[in-house]
Amino acid sequence: MKELKIALLISFMILIIAFIGIFFRKPVVIKEKVQQTPTENKIFEGHFLGLEEAKPIVLFEDYQCPYCRKFFTEVESKLYEEFIKVGKVKLIVKNFPILGPESYKAALAAECASEQGKFWEYRQMLYDNQFGQNLGVFSDKNLIKFAKSLNLNEELFSQCLLNEKYKNKIEEERNIGFSLKISGTPAFWINGKVYVGFLNYDKIKELITE
Numbered sequence: 001m002k003e004l005k006i007a008l009l010i011s012f013m014i015l016i017i018a019f020i021g022i023f024f025r026k027p028v029v030i031k032e033k034v035q036q037t038p039t040e041n042k043i044f045e046g047h048f049l050g051l052e053e054a055k056p057i058v059l060f061e062d063y064q065c066p067y068c069r070k071f072f073t074e075v076e077s078k079l080y081e082e083f084i085k086v087g088k089v090k091l092i093v094k095n096f097p098i099l100g101p102e103s104y105k106a107a108l109a110a111e112c113a114s115e116q117g118k119f120w121e122y123r124q125m126l127y128d129n130q131f132g133q134n135l136g137v138f139s140d141k142n143l144i145k146f147a148k149s150l151n152l153n154e155e156l157f158s159q160c161l162l163n164e165k166y167k168n169k170i171e172e173e174r175n176i177g178f179s180l181k182i183s184g185t186p187a188f189w190i191n192g193k194v195y196v197g198f199l200n201y202d203k204i205k206e207l208i209t210e
Helices: 002-024 066-074 076-084 101-115 119-128 140-149 154-162 167-179 201-209
Strands: 047-049 055-061 089-095 187-190 193-196
Touching: 047 119, 055 066, 055 201, 066 076, 066 119, 076 089, 076 201, 089 101, 089 167, 101 119, 101 140, 101 154, 101 167, 119 140, 140 154, 187 201
Parallel strands: 055 089
Antiparallel strands: 047 089, 055 187, 187 193
16 A cells, blocks of 8 residues: 555656656757848849840850850840740840869950940850860950950950959859859759759740640
8 A cells, every 4th residue: 555655656756757748848949941042142133135024044154154155146136036026035144164264264354345335245156266275365455355356445344353343243153052052063043943953945944845
């Protein structure tokens, strides 16, 4: 009988301790991980072809990247004719120079050309003259020569290029790419998904319309 009373007393004490633990325990707060949206990353800002209100496709490019040139020469014009010109999509291009110092210099030069209203013409000039990587093709001297051939103001362009006026803009765009886990070029943001590597016209058309 004595053993029964002791067992009951012990059970009662355990219940009391458990109740106190539940009542006074510190609450656990579960924090939801908030993922940045593309808008917050400024992914939709920058140079674009098409209507401002059109569906966006974002291209991250490096002017020394051979597959970026392949996209430019083989796909972009078809994309323009079927989707961009008629207002279905707009193509936003962002700097993602990762192949060395001349990639960075070329990106700076394109931004400087933009100051004088010749971004797209200068971009084409870069791709038309792409030959290898960091071999001097995109030296300061040649980049200024390209600007002269497009009738840009040489003095203004040179100052912009040599002072690295758009360094922060290029770095910001590259960081956007890194935040999207982009590791190479070309890379595309389409319908909220990222695709790294060359996309032929049929593939990019399929992704746009899916």
